[in-house]
Amino acid sequence: MNDFLMLYLPPVLILGVLAGIAHVRLLEFPAYRGWWGEYKVNFMLRLCLSGEYKVFANAIYRGKTRGESTQVDHIIVSRYGIFVLETKCFKGKIITYPEAPESWLQIVGRRKYRVQNPLMQNYAHVKAVQKVTGVHSQKIHSYAVMAGQASFTYGMPERVYSIWGAIRKIQSYKAPVFTRGHVVSICRALSERRIKGGYWAARRHVEKLKRRGDDGSTTCHEDRPREEHLSPPQQEQQQ
Template sequence: MTDAGDVFTTLIKPNLPLFGAVAGLYAVLFLYRRFKPALRGTLREMLVVQGTFRLLKPEGYGCFTDVRVPRPDGGGTLRVDHVVVSPHGIFVIETKPCTGAVQGAEDEAQWVQTFATGSRVAFPNLIWQSRRHIAALAQFLKLPEAKFRPVIFLMGGGTLKPGLPEPVINDGLTAYITGFEEVVLEPAEVERVKAALGGK
């Protein structure tokens, strides 16, 4: 009769690295399937937005991601997806993965994304979210809100239904930002804002 210790020594112990590798692979596959939509959305955002940032001239634009600023009411912080600082304004960019058709209006609390399958998903009005972020940034940076420019960037090849307000785009982020020519911030203000947001 084979001793249990012998079985462990002769069969299991030499193959422990293999068992560990298989278990690790199953764990990775499980996590990938569980979080696949979020991972794809995050990766897409990184590629698109960081690509845009690389196209902006570094001497004219300061680019910041995942900016956290105090709430105007003092109740914690707000997370802003991206901020681009330039003499032509402070662009407050909200990004959202979008593969369906998006419809909504500036005064509607909920917008709707409709997919090819016919399913629909409602999500909060991104213009209202952008306004909250601009108010927080304006207070934090001690600047009037007129110097901020909202941008709602829907990524992923979705379509925009008529009625969505102007700062909602699904393509051409670089062209949209560089299309503003009016100077609203002096060089000293630009540098101060960059420093406050963590720039050099």
């Protein structure tokens, strides 16, 4: 046993250190950082939620018009409602303004970026899920999940959570709104109407967005939420 450890432990440790260094370096790239954030959320959802919750990750569905598609980061189906999550892996500082809820200000070092409010982006995802399942919007809950290291200067807005916060929020719903049979039919619809193809389907979706001159969001500016529970968060700016 000692000979086995002496033979294999050093190279395993070296590979682990190299993998850690590569991971830290890759986090500087937005594409990898986004993938890592979605992976963490997907892993924690499946680990922490019980078997009565069904998780769909990176599901692509048809858009409102022919040729359009909408990619949803995470859909959780349960007897207590449908939860649609938009995952972001931001870094730096985030400033939100109640008078301009459509976008956030991200500060990374000396650079400032105007990024779309994830809840606005998630609105199109919610409408796609509603179209596929036929479920009333009051039973579909929209949340944004922050999987990165970004801090909010004035605190997280309403319906924006950390990974653990999102899990606790989902688990806080205790009143059933669907029967078990209804849950099965919803999951069947989400599975059957999902665009198949895995990586290649996701790649075609991104290429379509680029051809449209989009910034990676499938939300159109004219499609702003009107329902109260889908409206952008409003919070008081602290002094």
